[in-house]
Amino acid sequence: MRTKLALLLGFARGCELLILDEPTEGLDPVAIEDVLQIIVSLVADGTTVFFSSHQIAEVEQIADHVLMINRGQLVLDAPMDQIKEQYRHMQAVFPDPIEERDLRVPGIEKVHTQGQTVSLVASGNVDNIVEHVRMMRARNVDVLPISLKEIFLEKVKARS
Numbered sequence: 001m002r003t004k005l006a007l008l009l010g011f012a013r014g015c016e017l018l019i020l021d022e023p024t025e026g027l028d029p030v031a032i033e034d035v036l037q038i039i040v041s042l043v044a045d046g047t048t049v050f051f052s053s054h055q056i057a058e059v060e061q062i063a064d065h066v067l068m069i070n071r072g073q074l075v076l077d078a079p080m081d082q083i084k085e086q087y088r089h090m091q092a093v094f095p096d097p098i099e100e101r102d103l104r105v106p107g108i109e110k111v112h113t114q115g116q117t118v119s120l121v122a123s124g125n126v127d128n129i130v131e132h133v134r135m136m137r138a139r140n141v142d143v144l145p146i147s148l149k150e151i152f153l154e155k156v157k158a159r160s
Contacts, residue, residue: 018042020051024058036062060148068152075155080148089146090120090129092138105132110154121146121154 023039024032039049040062053059059066066083068076076083093116100111103118107125111118118138122129126143133141 018049023051056149056152070156086124087146087151088122088126089144091142092118092133093140094138105129
């Protein structure tokens with residue numbers, strides 16, 4: 001109840017800038033949705049909202065721009081539309097095992113090989129990556145969207 005009251009007071013002031021730290025912490029699912037909808041409404045009315053959250057699904061749901069910080073280091077700074085457009089998970093199956101070094105192509109963030117199957121996380125340059133993988137004789141190439149949570153986990157694991 002205190003969290004709800006504090007949020008309502010902050011929302012009711014009609015400010016131009018609102019800074020929120022974990023705004024949905026301790027709230028039930030219905031209250032979380034209410035808070036997120038209020039934030040979206042405030043932004044639509046011209047309020048700038050900065051919020052930090054460990055609830056990545058909430059960030060993905062309402063953020064226009066994302067900054068990811070891991071151990072004090074900025075690991076991602078991009079508009080949400082760009083993230084959704086450029087980041088992809090790819091999976092390719094090769095007739096023979098390949099070396100990860102053969103997949104050094106701009107845009108590839110992570111490579112994981114398991115036998116003849118290669119999983120990639122790409123942050124852009126997807127068409128060129130697919131072309132490169134096909135030129136390496138991949139039998140099958142799947143390109144799938146990737147969630148903000150998966151991107152975060154890859155960024156954090158890469159620096160751990």
